[in-house]
Structures are given as structure tokens and as C-alpha cells.
Amino acid sequence: MDHLSTLDASFLHLETPETPMHVGSLLLVDLPPGRKGDYYEDFKAMIAGRLHLASILTRKLASMPFDLAEPVWIEDDDIDLDYHIRSLVLRRPGSMAQLEALVARLHSSLLDRSRPLWEMYVIEGLASGQVALYFKAHHSGVDGKSATEMMKVLYDTSPEVRQVPPPRRHRRQKNYGYQLGVAEMIQAALSNSARQYRALAELLPAAARAIGAAGNVVSRQRTKPGERPLALGMAPRTPFNVSITNQRSFASISLPFPELKALGKRVGGTVNTIVMAMCSSALARFLKERDELPREPLIAAVPVSLRTEGDGSMNNQVSMVRVDLATDIADMAERFKAIHASSEAAKAVVRELKPVLGADVPITGAPWLISSMASLYGRSTLARDLPPTANVTISNVPGPAHQLYICGGAMASFYPVSIPYHGAALNITVQSYAGRVLEFGITSCRRVLSQDEAHELAGYLKDALKEIERLPSVQAGAAPSAPVAAAPTKKAPAARKSGSRRKAAA
Template sequence: MDQQLSGIDASFLYLETPETPMHVAGLTYFQLPEAFEGSFYQHFRRFFEGRLHTIPIFSKRLAPSLYDLDHPGWVDADEIDLDYHLRETTLPAPGTEAQLEEVIGRLHANTLDRSRPLWQFYVISGLENGQGVLYSKVHHAAIDGGAGMAINKALYDVTPTPREVAPPPPRPATAKPAPSSPTAVDPLKGVTDIMSNMMRQQARLWQAAPDIVNAMTNAFLARPGETPKALSTLQSLVSQLPTLNAPKTPFNATITRERSYAARTISLSDAKAIGKASGAKLNDVVMAICAGALRRYLQEKSQLPEKPLIAGVPISLREPGDTRQNNQVSGMLCQIATDIADPAERLRAIVKSSSESKQLAGTFRDAVPQDFAFVGAPILLQLVMLVYGRSGLADRLPMPMNVTISNVPGPPMPLYCAGAKVTALHPVSIPAHGAALNITVQSYMDALNFGLTADRRAVPDVALLGDYLVDAAKELGKSMLRD
């Protein structure tokens, strides 16, 4: 195989079941070029065919290891069937935003075909305001938010006139012996590779052991008279242990195959002004806005817990300039102060909680291995996920978090896609068993574009929650001005 998946990348394959698709997606709105006529789908298809080769992962498919004893790998696909990967659909009249969100929910519920490269685009027309829409999904095993920016570079331009892209180099003609089946491998070579990989993983762990010990030592040692930062943070967290068990909400449930979706936008300048006035980071402001919306939503349903909700917040480990198309992520848990009525006080509580959580996550960042391997991982981990989902344990077990909140920085300048001006970029993400609501935010120019992706049974009225996000942003802004 060309490149074996890391343990982190492969875990998104193992976590996937029919109820829990593990792809991420983007919802791009664009204004068609002036005086454009004809099919934008055909126009976009011709444009994209000339750039497909600039996204290497789009021409790779999965290849299993021998008997699924180890992580699979990426190999070159024999052919790219664009009729499967690139499709079109038209909204029924009148073409409202609610109808578009309904279509996105249905498209996002469908798993990708693992016998093909793990991506699929839909060009959607019929929106009543005349805008075009592109729904683009890629499996999380191949990409995270940071690597998604690399794909955006291939897909978008910074001027209305698309830049020239060099054609792909000719593929070398190499004669390959015909295998007995599409997945046939040399058993001896397969066993050798698997055992070599296991030994490499163990060697890496041993090599990393001194660094792990040093990280732990530095975290818990300090100069005389000082309290180590990590120890201070841990003591703070230990004091909060009774509250770190997330309270029960409608989001803590076993999810189904159906999805609901809502896209909403607020001003990035306003959010930054709130952060400046309060000394908060933009991510803290985003969490405070989400907290305000969630508090109102649950309160109206008489389901607001007395304890604050806890958000799972992904953390990117990607270094600046790293465009490798793999996953480099970690995460933290943060109390989002839904028990506090005043928006300004709620933000201050979130700043304190997130600061402690980020400090602890940063302390042990380099001590956490980003890869793993053990014999039979593909089968065993997939079986665990199937049993977990089908047993309904998420409905009964205590959960460490209630909701996922993620903030992905996007381009500050206007973009163009096949000559059409991009007006908004909204994420479409992954709910999970026990965390049926995912709120992901992407910035674009002077906008924060929210994408709320949920299990339809747990959150059937996600559009209402989206409206409350917009209201919560206004309320927080007024509160900070008042202070």
C-alpha cells in the first residue's frame, strides 16, 4: 500500500457505523457569475476536472491489511467515476433555506462507498435567492479541519478569473500481475509488514518514553515557593470533579441514521469586539454564544440542568504551514456556564474554565502518542462501536460532555469558485452517540458561519436552536456594551 493510515486517522473508520457516518462536509454558497447561462453543474464539473489532480487524496482508495489485522492504507484508485463523486440536485419550489437544510441533512446521513475514494460533491440549484450551493463531503479518515484548508486552496481562487493550473503529469505505464481478487495480497509480505509495523509502534513508544517522563516532570515541578501550573490546574479540576460529569440532556442519547441541520451567520467583527471588551479569546466568545442559545433552548423545554453543560472542544495540533492531509487533533472539556443567566458573567466563567482546560491540554500535548496499532484493531474496534450503538448504552451511561463545539479559522479574503463569488462557508460535522449535537463554526471574511449538525430524533428543531444562536450573539453584545 502507498501509505498506511495512522491510528488516529484509522479510528474514524473504526468509529463509523450506519448510524454514525464519519465524514465532514462544507456548505458553500456562491453568487453565479454575472449574465451566466446554462448549467452551473456542467460548468463546475469542467472546472473541477482540471484541478482534481491537485488533491492527491481524492484519487486514493482504501486497501485493507491482511485479514484486517492492522490499519488499512491508501492506494491509487484505478479510475475516478465522476458520475458518482460529482452530482447535482435541484431544490423544489420555492427553494427556501429550510428546504436546503432538509436536503443537507439527508445527504449528510449517507455513508461514503469505501470501495471508492472517500469524497463526494453535490452542486445544488433552485435556491429562491438565485445563489448556487456546493455540498462537499470527505471522510474524516482522510482529512481534518486544518487539512481542509489545503483542499480549499485547490478548489477556490482569490480573483473572479480562475488561475491556470498545470495539467497532471502522465501516469507511468507499469505492468502489474493480475491478482486473484481486488484485495489479493501476498500473505507472507502482509504478515511481515504487519509485524514490522507493530514493532515500529512499540519502538516509538519506548523512544518517546523519556520525552513523556520529561513532560510530566516539568509539569509538576516548579521553583521553590511556586505551585506548578499543571498541578494548580489539576487541583482546580479535581475540586470541580462533581460537575465534570456532564448533566443529562436530550443531546446525551443514542443517535439514529437521520440528521437535522441548520446554517446561521453572525458578524465576526462584533464577536471580536466582545472579546476585546472582555479580554476573552474568540473561541471563548463562540462558546458563550452557543451557551446562551443552549440555555434558552433547554429552558423552554423545561430540560435545563442545574449544573452547567460541558462542551467537548477539538484542539488542532497542526503546525503552521503543515498541509498534510491527515488528522492532527486532540481535545479538551470545558464547562460553558449554562447555569448562569447573565451573558457577561457567563462569558467570564467560560474564560476561566477554558483557560484551565487549555493549560492542562497544552501541558501534556507532547506526551500523548498520536498513533497506535495492535493486532486486529480494525475488527475489534468496529465491533465495540457496533455493540455500543446497538445496546443503547449512551442513553444510560454517564457522559463526559453534552455537545461538541468547534471553531475553525477560515480565509479573511473573498474567494471565487469556478468564477462564482463565494458568499458563505458553513461547516457540516459529526454528531455521535452520547453527543447528538455538533456546533462547528468557520470564519469567512467578516462572518462567523455556524453549522449545527444533529441527530434528527434528539434535536428535530435544530433550526430553532440556530435562530437562538443569532439572538444570543446580540444579547451578549448588548450585555458587554452595558458593562
């Protein structure tokens, strides 16, 4: 029995029928030439032999009576792989656009809380000859970093499918069966709450020091009169800041990672700054063409990892900062500087507050209240009426650094599929893979951003990169970067037509 942390459990309490709280990945796999056999059956057999390597695949939830405390993870001894791993085939012609639309639909449905919180889909029929794998798991059990750790144990680093030792039999002192007894659950809740309060008390001295250090960082970040302030107010209202439905849209792009790193270094930023500037320009163009771009700058909510080096635990260790997208600045060079300054200032404060932000704060008796408030927020006009704290969620997740293989096939692409929410209907997540590509996943409520509009925004992201490439170098004598072309794949999926772009309002 393993208690969820307060942060892990919050993803359960905030989940509503309109806001499934699972994260996902879309993988494209190049099969070896002449491969025989049923890939779906081979894949399912491989996962069956490795279930014990990742706890998220074998554990399920047990809720506390009356939701008085956080639920616990318990082992599930009866996992139905035919339910968790499914086979689908695309209709002809099997284009990438069809695959993205299918993934958007699969990402819309809630996971069954009576089972381990994950599903996998083996999708065949792509015109490229590749096999696609879509995987989703509840955010309560895994974040972007720990998901990457799970991938490392499920997939191989060579075409040869490695053999793993079988699981050891666990001798349990108590046989809990399908669910826990009420007495055991209440005892566990009280013990966990006592542990949380004790840890919180022990944290107070470190918390005081961290808050003081963060205050010093903020005071040093004060700008001179006339300069752009680093302190951010509330975000302006946009079409993305509304209540959403459970239906999703999804689009993806790939860009070469080494070229992006070189570009960031040349123009005085990082890959993360490049991503933020691309999103800033693309969103500003998208809204301006609809005459909905606010005069105030858009603000991005950016998750930041609190995980220490070498920590591979399967839980959430993340916080959130806000970054100025500077969409009110027309000049790309000045906008790029403003975005970089805002991002670095936010990360500096988080570094000092890390001991506090990672604290497991007990909320005994509150889970039922949080769930009720989440439902009220989504089904009322609050998301539309209250001032938004951010307009869009932009996340940058470090992915596997090496080439991966799945059941003998080489993984060519690794696209993230993430979570929109009430008041934040658009999520743009990027993930590096094998040190060679940066994969973008655009996930949104389909009512707010249709499939065609998601493809349109993806095109604007590519156009924004061309703007950044034209920026002057901050290094004396450095040559301009070569254009960053779309990342090549071994077998490129069939080309798709992008959604029609609306002309700018006169």
C-alpha cells in the same frame, strides 16, 4: 501505499450505519452576471483537471486481512466523476430552509468504501439565484484544518479560473491493480507496526517531560475554597446524550467576524469564548423551555488542533478537551468569566501534552474489536445509561482568510456540516471565512433535534449574542459595542419562518 494513522483509522472503526463519520461543507456561490453555460458541467470539468492536487480525491482504502492492522491508502486509477459529482435542483420557492433540509438528508448516507471517500453536489434552484455546493469527505482522510488546505488547491482567489499543470505519470515498481496482494499487505502491516513501536519508544523521554509539565500546569490551576473548580467531573444527563439514528437535521447562521473579535476584546474574552457563551445560553434556554435543564452545568467537548504551523498534510491531528459551559450560573457576566477560565485552563494543559497527544499508538489486532464495541454501544442502552463525559460537541475551525472563487463564481458563504455520535447527538461547529464572517453549522440527529428545533436553536444563538453585547466592558473608558447584526450576503436567500418556540414551563 500509505498507512492510516491510528487516529485516522479510528474514524473508520467507529463508523456504524447510524453514525456516518464524514465531515462536510455547504457553500453558496454568487455567479457573475450574464454567465452562460452549464455550471455543473463546467464545475465537473474543473475538478477533473485538478484531481491530482489533493490526494484525498484520488485515493481509496485497502483493508488488511482479518482487520489485524490499520488499512492503507492506495491510488485509484478509475475515478467515476459522474458518481462523485452530482447535480440536484431544489423545488420552488428554493428557500434556505429547503436547502438545509436537503443537506441534512445528503449528510445522512454513508460513503462507499470501495471508492475514494468523497462526494460533491451542485445544487441549483435557489430563489436567491445562487448555486449551492455540498461537499462531504470521510473524517479518516481529512480534518477541519486539512480540509481548508484542500479548498485552497481546488478553488481560486480571483474570478478567473486558473489553469494548473497536468499530473505527472507515476512509474510504479509494482502493479497492485484493484487491490493489494495478501503477502504485500501483511508485509506492510508488520513494517508499519514496527515503525510505530520504534517511534513510540523514541517518544518516551519527551512524553515524560510533557506529562511532568502538564502536571505543573494543573497544580497551578487549583482554586481557592469557595471558588468554582476548574477540574470537571462527569457531565449531567440531557436529551442529547442518547443513541442516535442515521437521519440528520441541519441549520446555519452567519455573523460578522470583525464585530465578534471586537466584542470579545471588549468583554474580556476571545471569539472562541463568545461562541461558547452563545452556545451555553442557547442550550440552557432550549432545555429550560422543555423542563429538561439539569442543575449541574453542561459540559462541551471541544476539539483542539495539534497541527504545527505550515503543516498541510491531509490527515487528522486533533485532540479533545472538555469545557465548563456554566449553565448553572444565571448572570451572563459571571458565566462568561467561568467559561473563559475553563477554556483557557484546558488549552494550557493541551499545550504541554501536545507531544504525547499526537503520538501514533499502534493497536495491532484491535480494529475488529473497536468496530464491534462501537456497534454494541450504539445498539444497546449504554449511551443512555452510562454517565456522559460531555453534553454537546462545539468546534471552532479557522477557515480560509481570503475571498475564494469557484468556477468563476464568488463564494459568499462557507457553512460547516459535522458529525453527531452516539451519546453526543448535537454538534455545533463554527468556521471563519475571508476574515469577514463566522459561519455556524448545527448538525444533529433528527430524532433528537428536528429541523424546526434546529432553526429554533439557531434563533436562540442570535439572542444569546445580544445578551453578551449588553455585558459591561472590562476596559476602562471603552464604549459598548454596537449590536452584531447577521452577516449580510451579496444575494440573501429567501427568508424562512423559524420553528415555533415552546413556552417555558411554569
